[in-house]
Amino acid sequence: MRQVCIAHQRSLLLPPCGQLMVPRAFTSRLSQARAPSILSRNIPTRNTMICRVHMDSSTNRVKLVKLASSRAAAAVLALLAVTCQGRAVALDPKSAAISSDASSSGAPMPIYFGNGCFWGRQKDYIDAEKAMGRSQADLSAVVGYAGGQQKGPQGQVCYYSGPQDALYEKLGHAEVVQVELDGSKAQQEMQKYADVYFGQFRKTPFGMLRLDPQDAGPGYRNVIGIPGGITSPLFRVLQERNVHGMKLIEGEGNTYDSRGKALEGDRFNTVFIVDSNKLPFYQAEKYHQFHDGIGVPFPASYHGLKADLERSGKIQATGCPESSFFF
Missing domain, CATH: 3.30.1060 (Peptide Methionine Sulfoxide Reductase; Chain A)
Structure with a gap:
């Protein structure tokens, strides 16, 4: 079964920052969108830690790197799926907005x-x-x-x-x-x-x-x-x-x-x-x-x-x- 790297806060699949691999069964309704083979995005996790999703298609792994904590993050529904082919897909655009104070990256x-x-x-x-x-x-x-x-x-x-x-x-x-x-x-x-x-x-x-x-x-x-x-x-x-x-x-x-x-x-x-x-x-x-x-x-x-x-x-x-x- 093809594996898909996914960060899906609504389904509470996010562990503490680290390595994550999730079967494709969790990625229904995916639509394709172009993205580099190495992708970085900020998302809030279930423990309100803000992590950077970093996926390298050469290793088919996605890494969640801890950036900062945020009180607002727990209230934010952010979805980001990253396929192991290096493409980003938004599962739910309505909930894809990230809290304005949830990023310490300065993006x-x-x-x-x-x-x-x-x-x-x-x-x-x-x-x-x-x-x-x-x-x-x-x-x-x-x-x-x-x-x-x-x-x-x-x-x-x-x-x-x-x-x-x-x-x-x-x-x-x-x-x-x-x-x-x-x-x-x-x-x-x-x-x-x-x-x-x-x-x-x-x-x-x-x-x-x-x-x-x-x-x-x-x-x-x-x-x-x-x-x-x-x-x-x-x-x-x-x-x-x-x-x-x-x-x-x-x-x-x-x-x-x-x-x-x-x-x-x-x-x-x-x-x-x-x-x-x-x-x-x-x-x-x-x-x-x-x-x-x-x-x-x-x-x-x-x-x-x-x-x-x-x-x-x-x-x-x-x-x-x-x-x-x-x-």
Whole structure:
């Protein structure tokens, strides 16, 4: 019988950190996904120890290496199966989100924020990253589209100058900025990002209004994507930093009914919280990156960061037209 290396917390198969081999009988519903022959992932074990799953296909063994303990780990359902052929498979994507404070490795954790036009918002997050002490090489804020359930036929999600069947708003997405959390201090960094986000609204007698209310519609709606959505420990941070009491509601990703009405549309004083594992980020075209704000020019030093992020691979070609026809 073929053997499969598996780390399966829900079935409580994880022993103390060490060697593990499990028969294939425990790995029903496996779906194939590409991964290197040597794979490292962080998962919480049943004794709340955080271990790194390290599998070497040359030996057909998986090793759980102890990293750190975490009080939150016991509450997290994380599944990771690693076949002895060196492929990673997620058995249950809903429970695959790992606690934001459950890793001491410092691995980056991407999240995204949307509220209106992403041009000016990107600079706000770049400024926040600099205030955290990040070097220019560690800056991560890029603009894109997220919060929808669909993508174009070629896997593209594009601006209005792109193919009609790949337009981001039609596919249910909103304009967002993606940033990365340092896994070793995710809670602290999330607090800073959340302060930036909730500071991007103006108080009115009726609730909180976006800085650019003229940009209206589902493509500009308020949305935050974090791994696990409202089940994530990061959601508690959002609740704590939501000092003006905006409505934080669970989102499943925008779609449209038979009349064309958005099911998760642009709602005043409301933020949709979605699971970024289920609703991934799609990078926007290069010409949107490090753009001036609406009627607000930014310095050349800011625009120059675009080339740095391109060289580092954080900004890549998307397959969408690189046309600035609209601007």
